[in-house]
Amino acid sequence: MSTVIAPVRETVRAADRVAAARRRVSTAETFSQTLMMAWRALKKMRRNPEQFFDVALQPILFTAMFAFIFGGAIAGDVQSYLPLMIPGILAQTVLTTCMATGTQLREDMEKGVFDRFKSLPIARIAPLAGPMVADLVRYTIAATLTFGMGLVMGYRPGGGAGGVLAAILLAIFTGWSLAWVFTWVGTIARSAQAVQGISMMILFPLTFLSNAFVPIDTLPGWLAAFVRVNPVSHLVTAARDLANNASLSGEVGWTLLASVIVMVIFAPLSVRSYKRHM
Amino acid sequence: MSITELGRTGAGPASDGGADLAVRAEGLVKTFGTHRAVDGIDLEVRPGEIFGVLGPNGAGKTTTLRMLATLLKIDAGRAEIFGVDVAANPHMIRQLVGVTGQYASVDEKLTARENLWLFSRLQGIAAPRARHIATELLGQFGLEDAADKPIAQYSGGMRRRLDLAASLITRPPLIFLDEPTTGLDPRTRGQMWDTIRSLVTDGCTVLLTTQYLDEADQLADRVAVIDRGRKVAEGTPDELKTAVGNSTLQVQLAEPADVPTAVEIVRRVLGSEPILSPEQGRLNVALDQADLAAEVLIGLRTAGVSISSVSVAKPSLDEVFLALTGHEADDEHEAGTEENR
Ligand SMILES: Nc1ncnc2c1ncn2[C@@H]1O[C@H](COP(=O)(O)OP(=O)(O)O)[C@@H](O)[C@H]1O
Ligand SMILES: [Mg+2]
Numbered sequence: 001m002s003t004v005i006a007p008v009r010e011t012v013r014a015a016d017r018v019a020a021a022r023r024r025v026s027t028a029e030t031f032s033q034t035l036m037m038a039w040r041a042l043k044k045m046r047r048n049p050e051q052f053f054d055v056a057l058q059p060i061l062f063t064a065m066f067a068f069i070f071g072g073a074i075a076g077d078v079q080s081y082l083p084l085m086i087p088g089i090l091a092q093t094v095l096t097t098c099m100a101t102g103t104q105l106r107e108d109m110e111k112g113v114f115d116r117f118k119s120l121p122i123a124r125i126a127p128l129a130g131p132m133v134a135d136l137v138r139y140t141i142a143a144t145l146t147f148g149m150g151l152v153m154g155y156r157p158g159g160g161a162g163g164v165l166a167a168i169l170l171a172i173f174t175g176w177s178l179a180w181v182f183t184w185v186g187t188i189a190r191s192a193q194a195v196q197g198i199s200m201m202i203l204f205p206l207t208f209l210s211n212a213f214v215p216i217d218t219l220p221g222w223l224a225a226f227v228r229v230n231p232v233s234h235l236v237t238a239a240r241d242l243a244n245n246a247s248l249s250g251e252v253g254w255t256l257l258a259s260v261i262v263m264v265i266f267a268p269l270s271v272r273s274y275k276r277h278m
Numbered sequence: 279m280s281i282t283e284l285g286r287t288g289a290g291p292a293s294d295g296g297a298d299l300a301v302r303a304e305g306l307v308k309t310f311g312t313h314r315a316v317d318g319i320d321l322e323v324r325p326g327e328i329f330g331v332l333g334p335n336g337a338g339k340t341t342t343l344r345m346l347a348t349l350l351k352i353d354a355g356r357a358e359i360f361g362v363d364v365a366a367n368p369h370m371i372r373q374l375v376g377v378t379g380q381y382a383s384v385d386e387k388l389t390a391r392e393n394l395w396l397f398s399r400l401q402g403i404a405a406p407r408a409r410h411i412a413t414e415l416l417g418q419f420g421l422e423d424a425a426d427k428p429i430a431q432y433s434g435g436m437r438r439r440l441d442l443a444a445s446l447i448t449r450p451p452l453i454f455l456d457e458p459t460t461g462l463d464p465r466t467r468g469q470m471w472d473t474i475r476s477l478v479t480d481g482c483t484v485l486l487t488t489q490y491l492d493e494a495d496q497l498a499d500r501v502a503v504i505d506r507g508r509k510v511a512e513g514t515p516d517e518l519k520t521a522v523g524n525s526t527l528q529v530q531l532a533e534p535a536d537v538p539t540a541v542e543i544v545r546r547v548l549g550s551e552p553i554l555s556p557e558q559g560r561l562n563v564a565l566d567q568a569d570l571a572a573e574v575l576i577g578l579r580t581a582g583v584s585i586s587s588v589s590v591a592k593p594s595l596d597e598v599f600l601a602l603t604g605h606e607a608d609d610e611h612e613a614g615t616e617e618n619r
Pocket of ligand 2: 336339340341380456457
């Protein structure tokens with residue numbers, strides 16, 4: 001049996017360290033640092049009740065609640081309301097989830113740990129990119145739970161597994177694109193509370209003034225006009241087409257286009273204003 | 279002002295061997311709005327020493343350190359760490375410097391072990407080695423028992439220790455410690471001092487800031503005294519003490535009511551102002567020569583001022599500070615708050 005003897009700590013030699021120091025971060029390093037930051041974001045999500053609510057409970061509770069409250073009034077009964085409502089809930093959950101991104105980034109930047117990140121030899125973008133990667137996991141959980149709850153309540157999507165999967169992927173992509181808006185808000189607002197407030201102001205009209213829970217033709221003309229151009233409506237319609245009919249309608253195209261436009265505008269804005277903090 | 283000049287001799291930018299220095303800063307400036315928080319500071323830290331930056335709250339200590347650590351942009355002047363230019367090669371600097379800030383910079387939502395793991399992995403240390411380092415550091419800093427508890431449950435001292443541990447993961451050759459013992463109880467403070475001393479034994483160089491004069495005296499090989507963004511003196515703690523006067527006469531009067539009389543006598547005998555101690559009826563008198571103590575005591579005796587105790591000592595850094603800056607080290611109002619707004 002050999003005993004482990006602690007090795008004598010070798011002396012730190014500054015000249016060797018200077019010689020070994022790299023001048024910049026490589027792409028491979030940036031990638032693995034981003035994944036570590038994603039790991040951190042997911043660890044924190046599991047410990048944060050609020051986020052847990054967004055991701056896990058909201059899809060379950062809202063699905064049940066909305067079905068029973070609006071089901072009868074809007075579609076006659078719960079069963080026939082589900083195909084209309086589940087894609088709506090899907091859009092809403094994903095959007096609520098992506099709102100948290102901005103608040104969280106802001107919170108991070110206010111905390112001492114951000115100073116640590118800044119002082120480490122890591123890619124400046126990693127603390128921003130990590131949570132964005134982790135978000136993909138959050139959207140997936142939220143979207144899967146929404147459909148799962150729908151299935152439990154008797155929803156039988158006509159589009160089959162393929163259609164549902166496509167709807168989920170579309171929702172994730174849209175959510176991820178829109179998250180850049182909230183990230184941007186996160187980098188410019190004064191406090192985490194302010195981020196929360198501003199994000200709510202953006203999010204509420206987007207989700208509720210959409211066709212997520214009610215058919216457009218039941219709305220007064222002026223409201224219907226807004227609802228029709230609201231990108232969330234396009235997402236909801238596209239998700240309905242995919243999940244219920246497995247049809248790749250033009251709505252899917254519109255949704256993708258709107259998402260890309262949002263991303264092209266807000267991703268550079270976010271990165272630029274984030275870099276000022278770094 | 280002669281003290282200032284005296285303190286600065288030998289501290290001017292050396293024309294040769296800049297690469298041999300751990301830190302070399304020339305004319306560092308940082309302006310917030312119209313307020314020059316750091317107003318032209320020169321520093322030279324030699325490898326293997328503990329260098330103390332001493333100054334009251336708001337003096338610009340943190341700002342100086344943050345500029346050197348690449349956390350803040352240097353507005354004017356330049357800085358090199360082990361010969362590497364801070365502004366030109368921030369990524370290299372971050373590999374050479376471990377930073378422990380004034381407030382713990384660890385993730386509150388993670389455990390101590392997870393924090394160390396995260397910071398190790400971020401710096402490219404392979405998983406098994408990262409695990410090993412975490413365990414080793416937790417042991418070294420007496421955090422094993424709390425290793426898997428969230429930081430939110432940690433005491434101030436534990437947070438500080440974890441924060442320092444996190445700065446040592448890659449065993450950087452230069453370590454910045456911003457007020458490492460502020461807010462710690464005396465026992466924890468002593469432990470922190472031991473830890474800091476052991477870093478230097480390992481071959482590291484330490485640059486620390488402090489508001490505590492005794493801390494600089496105890497730990498630092500050399501001290502720069504800064505006030506309102508400027509360096510007012512530099513030297514070994516002993517040199518600074520000598521600069522203020524060779525010795526101090528401390529007189530405890532039996533009757534506090536005699537203070538004005540005693541002050542008058544000191545003025546007459548030495549032609550200088552005594553420093554009134556916070557304690558009732560105590561005078562500190564800076565002396566160029568210890569002999570002069572006798573003159574003062576005779577003067578007091580002649581005037582019938584009775585003395586309960588008397589001592590002649592080297593001046594404390596408190597007195598050094600007072601003499602250098604014209605106000606007391608813990609005098610926050612004068613030190614900067616009025617300029618902060
Ligand atoms: N981010 C900032 N914005 C504006 N003023 C600042 C900022 N950071 C520091 N200051 C000001 O600069 C001065 C020096 O601050 P600091 O370096 O923190 O002093 P110290 O660490 O010596 O207490 C203070 O007057 C402080 O109010
Ligand atoms: Mg400070």
